[in-house]
Amino acid sequence: MNVVRTVQGDIDPSGMGPTDSHEHLFFVTLLQPGDEFVDVDLAIAEARTLVDAGARTLVDWTPLELGRDLEGLLRVSRATGLHVVAATGVHRDAHYSADHPLRAETADGLARRFVADIGGPGVRSGVIKIGASYHRLQPFERKALAAAADAHLITGVPLCVHTEHGTMGLGIVEHLQRLGVAPCSVILAHLDRNPDPVEHAETGASGAWLQLDGPGRTKYWPDSTVLQLISDLADRGLSTQLLLGGDTGRRSMMRAYGGGPGLDYLFARFKPRLERELGTELSRLIFVENPARAFAFEPRPRAGDEDPPVSHLLP
Numbered sequence: 001m002n003v004v005r006t007v008q009g010d011i012d013p014s015g016m017g018p019t020d021s022h023e024h025l026f027f028v029t030l031l032q033p034g035d036e037f038v039d040v041d042l043a044i045a046e047a048r049t050l051v052d053a054g055a056r057t058l059v060d061w062t063p064l065e066l067g068r069d070l071e072g073l074l075r076v077s078r079a080t081g082l083h084v085v086a087a088t089g090v091h092r093d094a095h096y097s098a099d100h101p102l103r104a105e106t107a108d109g110l111a112r113r114f115v116a117d118i119g120g121p122g123v124r125s126g127v128i129k130i131g132a133s134y135h136r137l138q139p140f141e142r143k144a145l146a147a148a149a150d151a152h153l154i155t156g157v158p159l160c161v162h163t164e165h166g167t168m169g170l171g172i173v174e175h176l177q178r179l180g181v182a183p184c185s186v187i188l189a190h191l192d193r194n195p196d197p198v199e200h201a202e203t204g205a206s207g208a209w210l211q212l213d214g215p216g217r218t219k220y221w222p223d224s225t226v227l228q229l230i231s232d233l234a235d236r237g238l239s240t241q242l243l244l245g246g247d248t249g250r251r252s253m254m255r256a257y258g259g260g261p262g263l264d265y266l267f268a269r270f271k272p273r274l275e276r277e278l279g280t281e282l283s284r285l286i287f288v289e290n291p292a293r294a295f296a297f298e299p300r301p302r303a304g305d306e307d308p309p310v311s312h313l314l315p
């Protein structure tokens with residue numbers, strides 16, 4: 001039976017309800033100095049606004065060593081009633097300093113860490129984050145992809161991929177396919193940074209999930225650009241592969257920290273507009289039905305709790 005793994009335990013995918021498929025409740029990175037956010041009480045306040053706007057599930061994409069706070073996510077979930085899915089995995093290369101200890105880990109070691117996060121005794125992760133650079137995969141990212149593929153094959157949880165400006169979508173899917181990962185277990189984020197429906201339709205033909213997460217980034221592009229991309233992709237037959245997130249990944253974007261537009265922008269402002277312009281059926285697919293398939297997986301039996309069977313890896 002398929003489940004979605006939340007910080008409070010596994011749930012039936014049909015219980016997810018309206019879902020924000022990409023968020024960060026805590027985040028610290030050297031790429032955004034001064035824009036970190038780590039306060040649990042403020043995360044609770046911010047998450048309440050999302051619940052008030054109609055969301056029932058949030059998928060948090062903050063991976064290892066970037067301010068991820070599993071106990072904090074659990075506190076937010078308990079305080080707000082929001083289902084929260086946590087991530088293990090790592091981000092793209094540039095988020096880690098040159099001497100960061102994660103870089104010294106082998107692919108095998110990373111895979112063991114990911115598997116332990118997904119099946120361990122504490123707060124469990126329900127997705128594996130990986131990342132790619134702009135139009136290329138760096139050595140650290142190749143290692144992380146190999147580790148994530150192995151951890152996916154052991155656990156079944158989906159892979160959540162940061163694309164840089166929406167580039168390399170198909171290349172990443174094909175790379176993961178060579179590592180044994182089916183495209184239907186791959187979620188590609190930030191595709192609307194490159195609002196090219198033809199390119200993303202080519203990627204979508206593989207069966208991978210196409211995630212758009214740029215509503216509210218008005219200084220880069222208007223929401224109309226994101227809506228047009230959704231419309232174009234739906235016209236190309238991809239409405240059952242689309243996901244939407246807010247990706248409110250900066251302190252300055254959170255109202256609880258004095259910023260804006262706030263964690264609830266996706267549900268309070270963008271979703272109603274999508275429904276007015278593109279219809280409620282497409283909205284139901286994107287916010288309810290598609291996430292319930294994209295983030296669901298069939299838990300696989302474990303060979304041993306302490307020593308998961310990580311086998312091959314890098315040549």
Ligand SMILES: [Zn+2]
Nearest residue numbers: 022061247249
């Ligand atoms: Zn993100």
